[in-house]
Amino acid sequence: MxxxxxxxxxxxxTYPAFTEAMYELLDGKAAKKDILTKLKVSFSHAAEYFELTDEQVMEYKRNQAAMKASExxxxxxxxxxxxxxxxxxxxxxxxxxxxxxxxxxxxxxxxxxxxxxxxxxxxxxxxxxxxxxxxxxxxxxxxxxxxxxxxxxxxxxxxxxxxxxxxxxxxxxxxxxxxxxxxxxxxxxxxxxx
Incomplete structure (x- = not known):
């Protein structure tokens, strides 16, 4: 096969680490379950839904790239x-x-x-x-x-x-x-x- x-x-x-990063970015103002649901559609969907600024999008991407492989x-x-x-x-x-x-x-x-x-x-x-x-x-x-x-x-x-x-x-x-x-x-x- x-x-x-x-x-x-x-x-x-990877989604638990991605969810945690978004949760921190949003200062805990959204439930982790909701964040995960939106991220599972796509990052752009989550960014739009949570009305991330361009600066927040860049910060999230930097934080995601900096995550250790062990996470x-x-x-x-x-x-x-x-x-x-x-x-x-x-x-x-x-x-x-x-x-x-x-x-x-x-x-x-x-x-x-x-x-x-x-x-x-x-x-x-x-x-x-x-x-x-x-x-x-x-x-x-x-x-x-x-x-x-x-x-x-x-x-x-x-x-x-x-x-x-x-x-x-x-x-x-x-x-x-x-x-x-x-x-x-x-x-x-x-x-x-x-």
């Missing part, structure tokens, strides 16, 4: 899925230096054949260009993301999709944790190939 992964909230549990752990069980896959690639909006730093910190760089990062010149999701590039090169079987935004390009390209810790309508299957991956994904991917 050849898998295209999103990064934040899919491979790595962004991989999800439990994800390494077993990475080991199982024939090939893994990443498509993320995160800058390459941050991606590389986190992967190196956790000794996980070797899992990924290729990474398309936010500073590689591709349009942001849900544009299909980066997905097309990776699919044409590697023949992707499955796309895993934590937001609809992550799977929409795959749906347009006819690739099987999985939403992680997100039950919004639109994915081919859903996972709350990676221990269920083997049962759910093999059934779904095999049925879509036939």
């Amino acid at each position: 050849k898998i295209l992964w999103d990064f934040d909230g899919t491979l790595f549990d 962004k752990p991989p999800f439990q069980g994800v390494k077993e899925v990475l080991d199982f896959a024939e090939l893994n690639v990443i498509m993320t909006h995160k800058p390459r230096a941050e991606v590389d730093d986190i992967l190196q910190h956790y000794g996980m760089r070797h899992y990924f054949k290729e990474i398309v990062a936010g500073d590689d010149g591709y349009k942001r999701k849900p544009d299909t260009a980066a997905y097309k590039y990776l699919h044409n090169l590697y023949g992707i079987d499955l796309v895993i993301g934590d937001r609809l935004l992550d799977i929409l390009p795959a749906k347009q390209l006819g690739i099987t999709t999985c939403l992680f810790q997100n039950s919004e309508v639109g994915a081919d299957f859903y996972l709350e944790n990676y221990k269920d991956f083997f049962q759910k994904s093999l059934v779904c991917v095999n049925s879509s190939i036939q």
